[in-house]
Amino acid sequence: MATPTHEGTAPASTGGLPQFDPQWWPGQIFWFLVIFLFIYVMMKVFFVPKIGGAIEARDAKIDGDIAQARKLKDEADAQAAAALADMAKARAASQKLASDARAAAQADVAAKLAVEEEKLNVSTQAAEQRIRAARDSAMGNVKTIAADTAGVIVAKLTGQAASKGEIDAALAGRA
Amino acid sequence: MPAIEPMHQFLIHKLVGLPPVMLGGHAYDLSITNSVAMMLFAALVICALLGSASKGAIVPGRIQSLGESLFDLIDGTLVTPIIGHNGKPYIPFVFTIFMLVLVMNMMGVLLAFGHVGGQDWTFTPTAQLAVTATLAVLTFVSVLVIGFVKNGLGMYKLFWPSGMPLGMKFVMAPIEMISFFVRPLTLSMRLFGNMLGGHVVMNIFASFVVALGLVGLSGGLATLGLLGSAASLAMVIALTVLELVVAGLQAFVFAALATVYLNEVVNLGHGH
Numbered sequence: 040m041a042t043p044t045h046e047g048t049a050p051a052s053t054g055g056l057p058q059f060d061p062q063w064w065p066g067q068i069f070w071f072l073v074i075f076l077f078i079y080v081m082m083k084v085f086f087v088p089k090i091g092g093a094i095e096a097r098d099a100k101i102d103g104d105i106a107q108a109r110k111l112k113d114e115a116d117a118q119a120a121a122a123l124a125d126m127a128k129a130r131a132a133s134q135k136l137a138s139d140a141r142a143a144a145q146a147d148v149a150a151k152l153a154v155e156e157e158k159l160n161v162s163t164q165a166a167e168q169r170i171r172a173a174r175d176s177a178m179g180n181v182k183t184i185a186a187d188t189a190g191v192i193v194a195k196l197t198g199q200a201a202s203k204g205e206i207d208a209a210l211a212g213r214a
Numbered sequence: 215m216p217a218i219e220p221m222h223q224f225l226i227h228k229l230v231g232l233p234p235v236m237l238g239g240h241a242y243d244l245s246i247t248n249s250v251a252m253m254l255f256a257a258l259v260i261c262a263l264l265g266s267a268s269k270g271a272i273v274p275g276r277i278q279s280l281g282e283s284l285f286d287l288i289d290g291t292l293v294t295p296i297i298g299h300n301g302k303p304y305i306p307f308v309f310t311i312f313m314l315v316l317v318m319n320m321m322g323v324l325l326a327f328g329h330v331g332g333q334d335w336t337f338t339p340t341a342q343l344a345v346t347a348t349l350a351v352l353t354f355v356s357v358l359v360i361g362f363v364k365n366g367l368g369m370y371k372l373f374w375p376s377g378m379p380l381g382m383k384f385v386m387a388p389i390e391m392i393s394f395f396v397r398p399l400t401l402s403m404r405l406f407g408n409m410l411g412g413h414v415v416m417n418i419f420a421s422f423v424v425a426l427g428l429v430g431l432s433g434g435l436a437t438l439g440l441l442g443s444a445a446s447l448a449m450v451i452a453l454t455v456l457e458l459v460v461a462g463l464q465a466f467v468f469a470a471l472a473t474v475y476l477n478e479v480v481n482l483g484h485g486h
Contacts, residue, residue: 056221058343058410063226063249065235065242067344070250074257075352078314081261082306089268090285091305097272 186210220417223334224341224410249345252337256317259325264313287466288312292473297480304360304476311353312469315340315405319461322413323454340464341409343402350401353472361479371483401471408464412457419453422446 186206193201230246246254267281274282288309293301317325322338329335339345361369373390375383423446430439 056343056410057224057226058341058406060226062243063247064344066244066247067226067249067253067339067342068348069242069244070246070253071339071345071348072352074253075310075314075349078257078260079306079310081264082310082313086264086268086281087285087306087309089270090264090281091289093268093270093272093274093278094282094286094289096270097274100272 182210220414220421223336223413223417226342229333248333248335248337249339249342252321252335253318253339253345255325256314256321256339259317260313284313284316285309288469292470296470296473297477300480301473301477304473304480307356308469308473308476311349311472312465315349315468316462316465318345319409319465320458322409323457323461338409338413340405341413343406346402346406346409347398349405349468350398353401353468353475354398357472357475357479360476361482364480365482368482369479372478376483397471397475401468405464405468408460412453412460416450416453416457419446419449423450 186203189206189209190201190203193199193206226247226249228245228247229251232243232245234241234243236242263277264281266277269275269278271278289305293305293308297304318338318340322336322341327335361372365371372394373387375386375390378386423443426439426446427443428439429436430441430443
């Protein structure tokens with residue numbers, strides 16, 4: 040058995056659990072209660088509000104950040120949708136512009152074509168008239184030449200000139 | 215060969231003598247003993263840990279994370295799920311119990327300083343029946359006081375079960391009463407027994423390391439003693455891990471039971 044180096048060790052060493060030695064109970068009970076009260080007060084006024092507050096503040100901040108991020112995302116989505124709508128509108132406008140321009144150009148071309156055709160028709164008709172007149176006059180000349188020639192031929196063959204009436208009657212039967 | 219004295223570690227001796235306090239004709243010695251010194255040291259450790267965990271930073275550091283994990287263990291795992299939202303006022307009480315028991319339990323394992331300056335500084339205050347009994351009675355009395363403040367004489371409902379035939383109520387009431395009033399005993403003995411048993415077993419195996427090692431050094435067939443010494447050392451290492459688990463678990467169990475007892479009186483008759 041250990042030699043008692045401090046007062047109080049001797050009775051505990053004589054057997055049984057040292058914890059059942061009543062000599063040291065009042066001091067342990069008193070100081071434990073003092074320490075418990077001290078820690079409890081520290082917890083109540085300082086540690087629990089501080090640590091619990093930090094956890095709550097963090098949760099609130101995370102919730103707030105997520106809410107703001109969600110809001111920003113909604114805004115971005117709305118802007119993207121608006122941009123998409125603008126783009127569709129612009130595309131429709133440009134398509135309309137292009138088709139309008141095409142139609143205008145086609146109308147212009149058609150109008151010019153009509154004018155040119157009209158001019159062409161007029162000049163064609165004029166030319167046709169001229170041709171007809173030239174032919175008619177040419178045909179008239181041919182009759183005169185034929186009558187002259189026939190008169191000369193008759194004179195040569197018969198030795199006497201045919202009258203103009205006879206030649207005309209003969210030509211009318213040929214023409 | 216050194217004598218194996220597994221109870222030696224629980225011996226209490228005076229460090230700072232104080233004059234005895236006279237009360238009702240009895241002299242009470244309130245001197246600072248090694249047990250009290252280690253309790254004060256535990257209080258210092260708690261204040262240092264939670265003090266540096268109270269920075270309140272949005273992005274916590276290591277100590278703050280540790281402190282907040284311990285806090286969340288009490289708030290998020292015990293008090294709020296068991297008592298509900300009207301349990302908030304009791305968080306400091308349960309957290310105090312938890313931290314004190316946890317740090318005092320750990321003193322024999324993590325905060326073991328060994329033999330310094332002619333004193334053994336490896337001492338577990340929660341392996342002292344005086345300490346566990348005080349804490350158990352304190353918890354019990356707090357629950358009683360809170361119960362009477364909250365419910366007044368409605369406290370009788372605690373022993374008068376609802377929803378069963380009248381005959382059964384008369385049978386159940388004494389059982390409920392016994393189970394209620396035996397709580398300080400079970401609370402104190404559970405913690406005390408766990409700490410005491412583990413430390414005794416560890417001490418015995420640690421003694422075997424030295425004793426069998428000395429036998430083994432004497433040569434001859436006794437050299438086999440070195441094997442036993444190594445096996446004992448392995449056992450001590452395994453027991454140290456086990457003791458760490460037990461130390462944390464018993465602190466949690468004590469806090470959980472305190473919360474359950476508080477819930478019974480706070481939500482009395484609410485069928486919570």
